[in-house]
Amino acid sequence: MADHDGTHEHASDLKPATVAVTAGRPAKDPDQPLNAPVTLASTYVAGGDVEYGRYGNPTWTAFEEALGALEGGRCLSYASGLAAVSTLLDLVGNGATVVVPRHSYNGTVMQVADLEARGRVTARLIDVTDADALLKSCEDAALVWLESPTNPALEIIDLEPVIAAAHEAGAYVVVDNTFATPLVQRPLDLGADLVVHSATKYIAGHSDVLMGAVVTRDEELYDVLKKRRDLLGNAPGPFEAWLALRGLRTLAVRLDRATANAKELVARLEDHPAVEEVRYPGFGAIVAVVVAGGEFAADLVTRSTRLWVHSTSLGGVESQLERRRRWRTEAATIPEGLVRLSVGIEDVDDLWADLRQALDGVRSDRVEP
Numbered sequence: 001m002a003d004h005d006g007t008h009e010h011a012s013d014l015k016p017a018t019v020a021v022t023a024g025r026p027a028k029d030p031d032q033p034l035n036a037p038v039t040l041a042s043t044y045v046a047g048g049d050v051e052y053g054r055y056g057n058p059t060w061t062a063f064e065e066a067l068g069a070l071e072g073g074r075c076l077s078y079a080s081g082l083a084a085v086s087t088l089l090d091l092v093g094n095g096a097t098v099v100v101p102r103h104s105y106n107g108t109v110m111q112v113a114d115l116e117a118r119g120r121v122t123a124r125l126i127d128v129t130d131a132d133a134l135l136k137s138c139e140d141a142a143l144v145w146l147e148s149p150t151n152p153a154l155e156i157i158d159l160e161p162v163i164a165a166a167h168e169a170g171a172y173v174v175v176d177n178t179f180a181t182p183l184v185q186r187p188l189d190l191g192a193d194l195v196v197h198s199a200t201k202y203i204a205g206h207s208d209v210l211m212g213a214v215v216t217r218d219e220e221l222y223d224v225l226k227k228r229r230d231l232l233g234n235a236p237g238p239f240e241a242w243l244a245l246r247g248l249r250t251l252a253v254r255l256d257r258a259t260a261n262a263k264e265l266v267a268r269l270e271d272h273p274a275v276e277e278v279r280y281p282g283f284g285a286i287v288a289v290v291v292a293g294g295e296f297a298a299d300l301v302t303r304s305t306r307l308w309v310h311s312t313s314l315g316g317v318e319s320q321l322e323r324r325r326r327w328r329t330e331a332a333t334i335p336e337g338l339v340r341l342s343v344g345i346e347d348v349d350d351l352w353a354d355l356r357q358a359l360d361g362v363r364s365d366r367v368e369p
């Protein structure tokens with residue numbers, strides 16, 4: 001882009017925390033703003049490269065340069081994470097086989113189920129803890145969908161061998177990198193064709209915007225997806241892109257603090273008698289806790305916190321919790337008593353005091369109705 005200083009071209013020399021702050025900035029010329037402004041435009045004066053607001057927007061471009069530089073590819077932004085997911089699931093031909101972890105993001109599993117119900121694809125839901133079954137399932141697939149860690153089971157997939165097996169079969173590989181973020185894992189470096197994000201979560205990070213993104217190094221795929229976005233109109237608004245980019249600037253510090261908080265809470269939770277099991281992959285700030293006493297006890301915990309917000313979603317600066325099985329569509333293999341914690345950036349002692357008093361309530365309330 002002529003009006004940008006091309007920071008993304010030097011991004012590979014810089015560390016990710018620097019790229020998050022610097023990529024996608026306007027050129028450093030006198031009186032240029034430091035930040036890309038929100039460009040509110042439905043159309044442009046004729047004769048240029050963009051022409052119309054559905055085909056491009058400078059605020060999207062700034063966001064796309066920044067996230068693209070972080071993931072190491074070219075980025076397209078979408079109206080939501082699921083808008084990005086649907087456009088990727090649509091890459092495969094009619095009747096094709098799509099492999100999806102059974103504990104993928106629930107909306108992704110539901111989209112695949114909906115496509116299957118309409119005869120559009122054959123869905124193969126996989127237990128990713130069975131590595132052999134996962135590799136075998138790739139053999140006749142057209143698309144292999146990977147998410148690691150999975151949500152909310154927090155299972156980890158060894159991505160490289162699965163990507164290799166999928167490519168052997170000629171399948172596209174998509175990695176949903178929403179949980180890990182490019183600061184923890186860069187799937188394109190591991191061979192994935194496409195990375196998808198719910199930018200709603202860690203990328204934007206303040207629970208105030210819905211947005212999605214796709215990143216790829218494959219120019220052909222990029223062109224196909226760009227043409228589809230032009231046609232489908234599933235792009236974000238410019239203010240959403242501006243908010244997501246503003247959030248992305250602080251991703252490294254937010255994730256550092258949230259991760260440190262999560263590690264401390266995991267250690268304390270493991271010693272609490274009302275906690276049956278703590279699941280934590282060892283990085284990031286999502287923790288799953290199986291509360292002793294199942295559904296009733298877990299609901300009591302989510303109703304008893306004052307600081308932690310009982311709400312769905314994750315990745316914001318504020319700590320959130322929810323019992324996932326309260327959603328009827330959540331996988332039946334997720335324990336009824338599993339509470340997902342999205343650890344925020346508050347003081348860890350305040351977070352623990354609040355969580356502990358909620359869990360203490362379970363102990364004295366053990367008698368179920």
Ligand SMILES: *Cc1c(COP(=O)(O)O)cnc(C)c1O
Nearest residue numbers: 080081082105176178198200211
């Ligand atoms: C939230 C989420 C999505 C969907 O994103 P939206 O922005 O809510 O549409 C997809 N994948 C994962 C892992 C998510 O957490």
